[in-house]
Amino acid sequence: MEGDITQMGALIGAGLACTGMGGAAIGVGHVAGNYLAGALRNPSAAASQTAMLFIGIAFAEAFGIFSFLVALLLMFAL
Amino acid sequence: MATEAGDGLVIRPMDQFIVKPLFGDGPLMWYTPSNTSLWMAFSLIAVVLLLVLGTARRAHVPGRMQMIAELSYSFVFNMVRDVAGRDALKYFPLIMSIFVFVLFCNVLGLVPMSFTPTSHIAVTATLALAVFLSVTVLGFVLHGFGFLRLFWISSAPLPLRPVLAVIEVMSYFVRPVSHSIRLAGNMMAGHAMIKVFAAFAGVLGFGAFLPIVTISAVFALELLIAFIQAYVFTILTCVYLRDALHPAH
Numbered sequence: 352m353e354g355d356i357t358q359m360g361a362l363i364g365a366g367l368a369c370t371g372m373g374g375a376a377i378g379v380g381h382v383a384g385n386y387l388a389g390a391l392r393n394p395s396a397a398a399s400q401t402a403m404l405f406i407g408i409a410f411a412e413a414f415g416i417f418s419f420l421v422a423l424l425l426m427f428a429l
Numbered sequence: 430m431a432t433e434a435g436d437g438l439v440i441r442p443m444d445q446f447i448v449k450p451l452f453g454d455g456p457l458m459w460y461t462p463s464n465t466s467l468w469m470a471f472s473l474i475a476v477v478l479l480l481v482l483g484t485a486r487r488a489h490v491p492g493r494m495q496m497i498a499e500l501s502y503s504f505v506f507n508m509v510r511d512v513a514g515r516d517a518l519k520y521f522p523l524i525m526s527i528f529v530f531v532l533f534c535n536v537l538g539l540v541p542m543s544f545t546p547t548s549h550i551a552v553t554a555t556l557a558l559a560v561f562l563s564v565t566v567l568g569f570v571l572h573g574f575g576f577l578r579l580f581w582i583s584s585a586p587l588p589l590r591p592v593l594a595v596i597e598v599m600s601y602f603v604r605p606v607s608h609s610i611r612l613a614g615n616m617m618a619g620h621a622m623i624k625v626f627a628a629f630a631g632v633l634g635f636g637a638f639l640p641i642v643t644i645s646a647v648f649a650l651e652l653l654i655a656f657i658q659a660y661v662f663t664i665l666t667c668v669y670l671r672d673a674l675h676p677a678h
Contacts (some may be wrong), residue, residue: 402664405660406664412611416610
């Protein structure tokens with residue numbers, strides 16, 4: 352359990368950066384939930400919009416990925 | 430990957446991602462055959478087996494292999510047509526190769542004791558940079574400097590347009606980053622999770638009923654994610670291609 356205080360700060364920061372994944376989770380859930388709500392209202396239009404669903408999920412997920420990237424940078428690049 | 434080292438349980442879920450040279454343990458250069466290149470070659474062989482040998486007989490009533498090959502072909506074909514438009518079908522071979530390569534790398538990585546090339550940012554960043562560079566060059570070749578209209582949103586109010594242009598340029602250059610890390614991150618996290626549960630099962634021995642059930646469920650989920658991430662990677666390629674073909678909003 353030795354190490355300097357910089358490393359400790361970097362590791363704590365990496366852990367804190369993971370809270371950003373919660374935001375991505377909210378975003379992905381919002382996209383998927385709204386898609387489901389719309390699909391239940393108009394089931395005939397649902398099949399044509401699945402591509403938009405996945406694009407929306409991918410863009411919402413991107414910001415969670417940035418927090419993961421920050422965590423990786425703090426752990427390995429600092 | 431659990432090893433009982435001295436005191437208590439040590440789980441090393443990240444050991445599976447170490448890139449090793451295939452022969453000996455010399456330095457790792459770009460030309461060294463490593464487990465990454467081995468498994469990329471395996472996925473290439475699997476693609477050839479499925480798509481070339483599977484459709485070689487050209488039966489009118491397709492067998493199982495030919496059915497899957499035709500299904501994957503029409504799946505990607507419809508995706509390119511629906512997302513990127515009909516004039517993007519010229520670039521269908523590129524997108525089909527990206528899809529099957531990423532899909533087979535993901536799925537073959539689920540084989541126990543195997544290696545997942547797409548769990549490495551170096552691999553996915555190469556793919557994403559290839560897509561990014563080719564799409565950007567294509568945009569400039571097709572439209573010249575008119576390609577820059579992609580960043581100048583004509584439907585927005587005029588005072589807002591410079592601000593939006595800055596944001597659009599930034600988001601354009603962030604594209605390869607998110608494109609590559611999404612795939613690598615999903616693959617890495619999923620495989621590490623399987624290994625963590627596998628380590629629990631290894632420690633419990635014969636009483637490992639619960640971890641094994643969990644591994645089975647997680648494994649099914651990972652199979653789904655391996656497919657969805659290949660799909661997302663491909664569909665984002667289609668979206669970027671559409672932006673290059675039709676930069677005006």
